[in-house]
Amino acid sequence: MKKNIWMKRGKRAFAAAMGMTMICTMVGCGSSKTTTEEEVPTVTIWSSGGQEVREALQAIADAYNSNEEYNKIAKVEVQFVVSGTSEQSLPDRLSAAYKAGEKDTDFDLIAIDDSAIANIEAQTSEDFFEEIDLSKIPNYENLIFKDNIVGDNFVPYRGTSVYLAYNSETVENPPKTAEELYQWIEEHPGRFTYNDPSTGNSGFSFVANTIYNQLPEEAATSSDEKWKTEHTEEWDNAFTLLEELHPYLYQTAGKVQYPMKNAGSLELLANKEVDMTPAFVNMVLSQKAMGTLPEEIKLTQLEEPFLGGLAGFMIPSIGKDKEAALSVIDFYLSYEAQAIDWNTMFASPVVDSSKLEGLEHEDWLEETNMDSLRYFSIGLLQKDIAARWTEEIGSLAQ
Amino acid sequence: MKQKRQKTWTPYAMVLPAFAVMMLVVVLPIINTILQSFKTADGTFTMANYQYFFTSKEAFQSLIFTAIEAFSTMILAIIFSFLLALYLRFSKSKISKLIGRLYLLPRFIPGIVAVYAVMNIIKDSGFINRFLQLFGIVYKPGLLYDIKGIILCNLWFNIPFSAMLLSAALSAVADSYVESARDAGCSYWKIFQKIIWPLVYKDVIVAATFILMGQIGAFTIPYLTGPNNPKMLGILLYQQVNTYLDYQKAAALSVLMFLLCLGGAVVYIKSNMKEEVWEKGR
Numbered sequence: 001m002k003k004n005i006w007m008k009r010g011k012r013a014f015a016a017a018m019g020m021t022m023i024c025t026m027v028g029c030g031s032s033k034t035t036t037e038e039e040v041p042t043v044t045i046w047s048s049g050g051q052e053v054r055e056a057l058q059a060i061a062d063a064y065n066s067n068e069e070y071n072k073i074a075k076v077e078v079q080f081v082v083s084g085t086s087e088q089s090l091p092d093r094l095s096a097a098y099k100a101g102e103k104d105t106d107f108d109l110i111a112i113d114d115s116a117i118a119n120i121e122a123q124t125s126e127d128f129f130e131e132i133d134l135s136k137i138p139n140y141e142n143l144i145f146k147d148n149i150v151g152d153n154f155v156p157y158r159g160t161s162v163y164l165a166y167n168s169e170t171v172e173n174p175p176k177t178a179e180e181l182y183q184w185i186e187e188h189p190g191r192f193t194y195n196d197p198s199t200g201n202s203g204f205s206f207v208a209n210t211i212y213n214q215l216p217e218e219a220a221t222s223s224d225e226k227w228k229t230e231h232t233e234e235w236d237n238a239f240t241l242l243e244e245l246h247p248y249l250y251q252t253a254g255k256v257q258y259p260m261k262n263a264g265s266l267e268l269l270a271n272k273e274v275d276m277t278p279a280f281v282n283m284v285l286s287q288k289a290m291g292t293l294p295e296e297i298k299l300t301q302l303e304e305p306f307l308g309g310l311a312g313f314m315i316p317s318i319g320k321d322k323e324a325a326l327s328v329i330d331f332y333l334s335y336e337a338q339a340i341d342w343n344t345m346f347a348s349p350v351v352d353s354s355k356l357e358g359l360e361h362e363d364w365l366e367e368t369n370m371d372s373l374r375y376f377s378i379g380l381l382q383k384d385i386a387a388r389w390t391e392e393i394g395s396l397a398q
Numbered sequence: 399m400k401q402k403r404q405k406t407w408t409p410y411a412m413v414l415p416a417f418a419v420m421m422l423v424v425v426l427p428i429i430n431t432i433l434q435s436f437k438t439a440d441g442t443f444t445m446a447n448y449q450y451f452f453t454s455k456e457a458f459q460s461l462i463f464t465a466i467e468a469f470s471t472m473i474l475a476i477i478f479s480f481l482l483a484l485y486l487r488f489s490k491s492k493i494s495k496l497i498g499r500l501y502l503l504p505r506f507i508p509g510i511v512a513v514y515a516v517m518n519i520i521k522d523s524g525f526i527n528r529f530l531q532l533f534g535i536v537y538k539p540g541l542l543y544d545i546k547g548i549i550l551c552n553l554w555f556n557i558p559f560s561a562m563l564l565s566a567a568l569s570a571v572a573d574s575y576v577e578s579a580r581d582a583g584c585s586y587w588k589i590f591q592k593i594i595w596p597l598v599y600k601d602v603i604v605a606a607t608f609i610l611m612g613q614i615g616a617f618t619i620p621y622l623t624g625p626n627n628p629k630m631l632g633i634l635l636y637q638q639v640n641t642y643l644d645y646q647k648a649a650a651l652s653v654l655m656f657l658l659c660l661g662g663a664v665v666y667i668k669s670n671m672k673e674e675v676w677e678k679g680r
Contacts, residue, residue, distance in 0.1 A: 196643040253540035258626050271523035381514035390641050
């Protein structure tokens with residue numbers, strides 16, 4: 001009897017072991033490198049954000065690994081933290097490793113939006129990211145955004161910006177200035193919307209512009225509290241304007257409703273429930289390419305552009321292979337990689353786009369001219385704006 | 399001897415994983431949350447976090463809104479699922495068998511998928527609107543981004559759930575009870591009142607408290623289908639964390655929501671403990 005039990009247990013243990021082995025083979029845990037690959041160092045890129053960012057990073061990494069010139073120098077791996085699952089985790093992981101005093105970590109490269117850098121530096125130290133030796137990045141020559149706001153420790157590889165998306169069937173002459181836009185909204189009740197600014201940056205951008213269009217240019221790239229405390233009049237003006245616009249926005253069930261998330265306002269545009277909304281360029285283009293957004297949806301930028309930013313690479317001081325990391329940055333700035341980035345997620349190129357080859361929907365590049373990029377990086381003031389909006393404007397929607 | 403020792407330890411070993419998980423991910427965070435709710439951001443003791451929710455108009459509106467939503471969902475779900483369960487129990491037709499197989503299907507569809515599916519039907523440019531446009535009727539249901547939308551989505555999830563509980567309860571009603579009552583000339587209403595209801599009312603209370611408690615903490619459905627204002631408590635909590643970065647107020651609100659749920663739990667346990675006269679010694 002007892003023997004029987006042990007036999008059963010043995011079988012079960014065997015089955016469990018088999019299961020583990022199978023899982024291991026499937027996800028490829030443990031080292032399965034072949035001898036030839038072991039000679040080159042592995043450069044791990046860490047990033048977080050939406051799924052499309054991951055796919056684009058991975059597509060370029062694959063191209064690197066199959067490029068005969070580059071794959072002699074290193075092998076690229078992408079580690080990705082998809083947003084919504086544990087968004088905090090990349091900065092947290094970095095600061096945990098930093099505080100634990102670790103040195104040779106696999107945080108070789110961080111691919112990140114410039115707006116997220118301050119947060120990491122606050123948790124670690126000002127010099128957490130190393131200055132990047134540009135002389136070892138030949139393709140840096142290609143870059144058109146050389147003087148970014150972050151500094152010498154940041155090399156941009158992709159642009160992001162919010163544009164005004166509109167339905168060209170119903171809107172023949174889209175507004176060209178912020179003033180014209182506000183006028184258009186009042187003349188076309190219910191046909192414009194922007195999403196709750198605490199849930200997505202496209203809606204936030206509309207709200208932020210009502211304030212920052214009144215402030216000097218330098219305010220948009222400063223997290224200094226003085227832009228709030230010393231400019232209460234501009235802030236009050238902005239919120240009065242938003243309050244005035246409120247009744248003219250999209251309505252359902254008999255009241256104004258601010259959609260949730262960037263996708264929420266785009267969906268209303270897709271269903272033609274509104275004619276115009278601020279939206280991220282790459283979201284609009286990706287959805288057009290997939291056919292979920294109709295062809296008639298076009299993009300335009302105002303004279304006072306909506307916010308934009310750059311995503312780029314940074315090298316943490318705790319990474320282990322910094323030389324190899326430079327070659328990876330170099331590859332991401334190549335025309336080949338920039339074209340892949342466009343084709344995978346319609347990322348705005350940071351190089352001269354006329355030199356890119358094999359582009360899908362090349363004509364869309366013109367609509368999203370990155371020359372008008374308006375840097376926006378205001379740190380925690382962003383939370384203040386969203387909080388005041390929720391209190392004063394969000395509460396009107398009932 | 400050895401076997402005996404094994405026996406004394408086995409139950410503890412079996413309970414340990416569940417107990418450890420409960421301690422680590424439920425009990426400890428609750429204690430931590432309660433402590434945090436009495437603190438200011440720099441760690442001194444305060445009651446202000448609670449005061450805020452008892453005096454704020456927005457919080458009061460949220461509470462009322464949540465209560466209306468929760469009770470409507472509960473009452474509607476119980477009525478519909480009870481009727482469904484009765485039909486499934488007493489009808490022998492093919493349709494009843496088919497429904498009996500299908501009604502659990504919603505339980506196996508991921509919540510977020512279902513919400514988007516419902517949204518695509520009820521939104522102003524959704525299926526209802528487009529279908530009616532075929533006949534030249536322009537009708538905007540106005541269900542989405544409204545309390546009606548939240549209730550509708552919740553019914554989708556809760557009717558099958560409580561129908562499942564109630565079907566199990568109704569299986570305790572033997573055909574012979576009903577048949578003998580019919581033979582004695584009892585009306586259907588009397589059968590329901592005197593035989594079926596006493597046998598199942600406890601399960602109805604269980605199902606109702608489950609639904610109610612689920613609504614108090616609901617997030618995904620009201621976030622996607624609810625109005626900007628007033629908000630359900632779950633959204634208000636999310637906002638405290640994400641928009642205001644006020645973790646202490648969020649903790650206080652969590653404790654208050656926890657207490658509300660505790661009320662439901664008390665009803666649930668009481669109704670379970672209560673023993674009917676005819677049940678004694680069963």
